Amino acid sequence: MSDAPQNEAATESYSYLGPRGTFTEAALAQVPDARGKIWRSVNNVGEALDDVVAGRSVAAMIAIENSIEGGVNATQDALAKIPNLRIVGEYLVKVQFVLVAKPGTTLADVKVVNAHPVAYTQCHHWLDANLPSHGHIPATSNVAAAASLFDNDLADAAVAPPGIVDHYDLDVLAENIGDNDNAVTRFVLVSKTTAIPPRTGADKTSLIVELPDDRAGALLELLEQFSTRGVNMSLLESRPIGDALGRYRFVIDADGHILDERVADSLLGVRRFSPKVIFLGSYPRADKAPIEYIPRYDDDVFIEARDWLRGVISGEPDAS
Numbered sequence: 001m002s003d004a005p006q007n008e009a010a011t012e013s014y015s016y017l018g019p020r021g022t023f024t025e026a027a028l029a030q031v032p033d034a035r036g037k038i039w040r041s042v043n044n045v046g047e048a049l050d051d052v053v054a055g056r057s058v059a060a061m062i063a064i065e066n067s068i069e070g071g072v073n074a075t076q077d078a079l080a081k082i083p084n085l086r087i088v089g090e091y092l093v094k095v096q097f098v099l100v101a102k103p104g105t106t107l108a109d110v111k112v113v114n115a116h117p118v119a120y121t122q123c124h125h126w127l128d129a130n131l132p133s134h135g136h137i138p139a140t141s142n143v144a145a146a147a148s149l150f151d152n153d154l155a156d157a158a159v160a161p162p163g164i165v166d167h168y169d170l171d172v173l174a175e176n177i178g179d180n181d182n183a184v185t186r187f188v189l190v191s192k193t194t195a196i197p198p199r200t201g202a203d204k205t206s207l208i209v210e211l212p213d214d215r216a217g218a219l220l221e222l223l224e225q226f227s228t229r230g231v232n233m234s235l236l237e238s239r240p241i242g243d244a245l246g247r248y249r250f251v252i253d254a255d256g257h258i259l260d261e262r263v264a265d266s267l268l269g270v271r272r273f274s275p276k277v278i279f280l281g282s283y284p285r286a287d288k289a290p291i292e293y294i295p296r297y298d299d300d301v302f303i304e305a306r307d308w309l310r311g312v313i314s315g316e317p318d319a320s
Contacts, residue, residue: 013038015051015060021143021160021167027091027187028061043140045074049082052192059088059191066095067184068122071237076251079190079280080208080239087188087206087281088197095183097123097142100170101157102149107173112137114145115159123159126177146170186286196281199257202288204234206280207252209270214246225269226254229262230297249276255291258282261302262293 014034017024018041028034040057042048048060064075079085097119101110112135113120113127119142120127127134137155139145145158146168157173164170188206211218226233235253256263259282271277295301311318 013040013051013057015040015042015048015057017042017044017048017062017141019141019143019147019167021164022141023093023095023161023185024061024063024187026093026161026163027063027185028189030091031061031089031189034059045072045078049078049085049190052085052190053082059189061091061187061189063185064090064188065186065235066118067182067186068095068180069118071235071251073239075188076208076237076239080249080251080278084192085190085280086193086196087283088191088193089189089283090204090286091187091189092286093185093187095122095178095185096162096176097159097178098162098164098172099157099174099177100146100149100160100164100168101173103169103171105156105171105173107131110134110157110173112155113157113159114139114148114155116140116142116145119145119159122179122183123177125179126174127159130174143167196258197283199259199282200284200288202285202290203255203257203260203282204285205254205256205258205263205267205282206235207254207267207270208249208278208280209252209274210241210249210276211247212273212275219250221273222250222270225273226266229266229269230293231256231262231266232291232293256282256293260291261299262297265302 014028014037016028016039028039040051042051045062048062051057052060062075063072065071110131113131114137116139120136139148142160143164146160146164149155149158165172209222211222232255233252234255235251237251238248239251241247241249254263254266258264258267
């Protein structure tokens with residue numbers, strides 16, 4: 001049974017990195033279709049995606065990118081290795097942290113801090129300045145860091161989300177301890193559905209692409225598939241394939257929808273170039289920002305060019 005909000009009559013489940021109170025749960029709360037359904041708390045990205053593959057959940061909410069740390073490697077690698085998954089939406093959660101401890105603990109009492117490695121990295125300047133001699137114990141999640149304070153005495157305090165006090169009897173020793181007030185984590189909702197959400201004009205297309213070989217200019221050739229068609233890439237990250245040194249796959253977010261002519265033409269170029277292309281989905285951008293592009297890459301331009309070529313091949317008179 002889930003430890004998250006649910007309705008006894010619900011027949012659909014959504015998986016998320018738990019327990020309750022995590023940033024992932026906050027992202028899932030933004031999904032209208034998930035309201036009133038069963039929420040399955042899981043321990044890691046692999047378990048969340050396995051729920052989807054096995055049919056235990058209709059979708060899983062997973063973190064894929066952080067504005068401070070960049071891409072989430074575990075998520076990118078899992079999406080590259082587990083077939084037939086699609087991203088159907090993205091959601092942004094502002095990342096803030098507090099330092100919490102069991103009642104009666106003061107800041108001067110803190111010698112060891114429990115924190116998820118990513119959270120610890122985002123708070124280390126504050127921790128170094130205010131607790132210069134502290135030790136660190138890694139946790140599996142931000143909420144698990146706080147919960148561990150009740151399980152053992154290895155840590156005196158924990159780095160956790162601000163809402164943690166709604167779930168645990170803890171005192172807040174310090175607020176807003178993150179080093180960057182603009183930190184945001186991007187989450188994606190992943191499903192097995194092959195239905196592509198309709199284009200909105202404010203969309204994103206995600207791919208994972210392997211280079212054909214390790215040679216000079218190979219990456220440039222990949223990038224040109226997008227640049228020569230006026231498609232901006234909002235994310236480009238490399239991940240080792242793992243079968244040999246120098247072999248990489250690239251995680252790409254392209255501005256636009258697969259039904260946009262310029263994006264579709266880019267994907268055709270990528271497919272001709274790469275031995276393996278994984279289409280992860282086209283979906284609305286979380287920020288709803290309209291995609292800007294140069295007018296010569298408008299849909300009508302691509303369509304007119306195809307009509308012109310068709311006319312040349314069929315022997316039609318040149319109307320120009």
